[in-house]
Amino acid sequence: MFLIYSHTTCPRLQYSCNFIFKELLGIDFAITIDSEEFKNYEGVKINYSNQQFQFSTFNITPHSLLFETEIKAQQINCFENNSCKAFFKITNADFAFDIFAATFYLLSRYEEYLPHTKDMYGRYAHENSLAFKEGFLQLPLINIWVKNFVTEIKKKYPIFNIQCSMFNFLPTYDIDIAFSYKYKGLLRNIGGFLQSPSLQRIKVLLGLQKDPFDIYSWLNDLHQQNKLQPIYFFLVAEKNSQYDKNILPHKDAMWQLIKQHAKKYLVGIHPSWQSGDDEKLLNNEIKQLQAMAEGSSIHHQPSTINCSRQHYIRFNFPEGYQKLIEAGITEDYSMGYGSINGFRASVASSFFWYDLQHELQTDLRIHPFCFMDANSFYEQQFSAAQAYKEMMHYYKICNKINGTLITIWHNNFLGTAKEFEGWKEVYEQFIGVVSREI
Structure with missing residues (x-):
């Protein structure tokens, strides 16, 4: 089991960790606000806080997103990391960005709650999305991040092992x-024929040809x-x-x-x-x-x-x-x-x-x-x-x-x-x- 230390617990952090650890990696985890419990734990320890510990932990400096309760525009600056895009960059940590906050932002569709332009059908226009603007729409970026995350954790905790899910x-x-022609009724077929005359329609309705x-x-x-x-x-x-x-x-x-x-x-x-x-x-x-x-x-x-x-x-x-x-x-x-x-x-x-x-x-x-x-x-x-x-x-x-x-x-x-x-x-x-x- 992974033990994650945070200065406070909140639904957003719980959700993001649940997806990454339980859903994708099949690993149990717990979040603690007790520094002594965290210190004495003998398994994989992730410090998701600004606190510095004297013992070995895997450190991720948190972005504020998961501890907020309102929905507001976020400042997103993408950068290249391991040949793919990432954001919520951090320094002096064991991972290059706050993977928990970034995963939450994308998975919750946070940006779709913000004011945006709709397309001709009244839907969220894909041109609004960070993925489209930054060129990663064609990639399952979260899965890639988690795969890189596992690699980095293994460097600090070599005994850490997971059973990967299957494709x-x-x-x-x-x-x-x-059906194109069959079972539509006489009026719809007459209207369709007048709009676009078709020998195929006649053959299908007469049972001489299979409906396309x-x-x-x-x-x-x-x-x-x-x-x-x-x-x-x-x-x-x-x-x-x-x-x-x-x-x-x-x-x-x-x-x-x-x-x-x-x-x-x-x-x-x-x-x-x-x-x-x-x-x-x-x-x-x-x-x-x-x-x-x-x-x-x-x-x-x-x-x-x-x-x-x-x-x-x-x-x-x-x-x-x-x-x-x-x-x-x-x-x-x-x-x-x-x-x-x-x-x-x-x-x-x-x-x-x-x-x-x-x-x-x-x-x-x-x-x-x-x-x-x-x-x-x-x-x-x-x-x-x-x-x-x-x-x-x-x-x-x-x-x-x-x-x-x-x-x-x-x-x-x-x-x-x-x-x-x-x-x-x-x-x-x-x-x-x-x-x-x-």
Whole structure:
């Protein structure tokens, strides 16, 4: 066990240490304000204070952030450390910066509570973020820091040993529009045809051709062959809108699709755009999805839907997560940007959400993603080949730091629509490479 000395205890320090030591390193720790207890302890001792001890300790001079209770703009000056960026620099210590405070700043999404510019969808614009401005958005910086932290501790405590976690890959899918033409009803298909005449639409509706978005059997085979357990997030808005265009949940085809997936895989709610404006809709949609998934035989399907990912990654702090908690969600997969790929919280590991407004660690576990097909295609305007290189970058870095790689794909990208030609093939190739390593 590690013993950490601090002049005072506080929720922020407890949270940061809990993530670094328990979550990432699997090591127990305790925080003490008793200098005699600290002096007599025979294990690894970390002095997180301005006090100087005459005995051997691993010293980190604390930044004020973790001992504050308000939310205010912080002075951030980044510098190079071990070939990567860091901040909250300190001197005359055993580590170059306050890793506890810096980790907290990024993990809590502190900057998103401060005044900022929103993007066209009302979300926190990624251009505001420190990670984007300082060029480390594409790195799980916290994981890298912790790896370097362990190396430095071992120099002072050679007997210190940890069992590193293993690299993990989790493919996830957002089913925004389950089918391109089928099951949409006569009026929607007539309107769609008049707007964009298509022989393919006619063939699909006549049963002469498979719907271009119907890739579910292919995906199932891909998962079975590579022994993967994905998560599917279904949009089940009660009515269609500008941003909610799925097959309506009362359609038998949607019931069957969701029930089939719930038998084999974990399914989660993809809260509609409308639910962001009308809070009661979230609970209705969760109940709707649960009803559609009931009767599945999968052993790990929960009795209630407890995982989510926001449609269009539409959420803001802290209201977005507070609403999920109130609705009974315990696992959320929205931590990423809907405008660019990368690590929004600068981490490739799941973590509990810290509610800065109420200064407490919640029971809501956050699972960050770093790659979404729509970002790569629409926002970054990558080709399929470029997207493959991007995915391989995230795979290699997550593998190197023993993190978790979470990707988001949409069924339409993997189908036969001409605009996404080649994307199915690069995804299959990527799955083959990653699966050989897990």
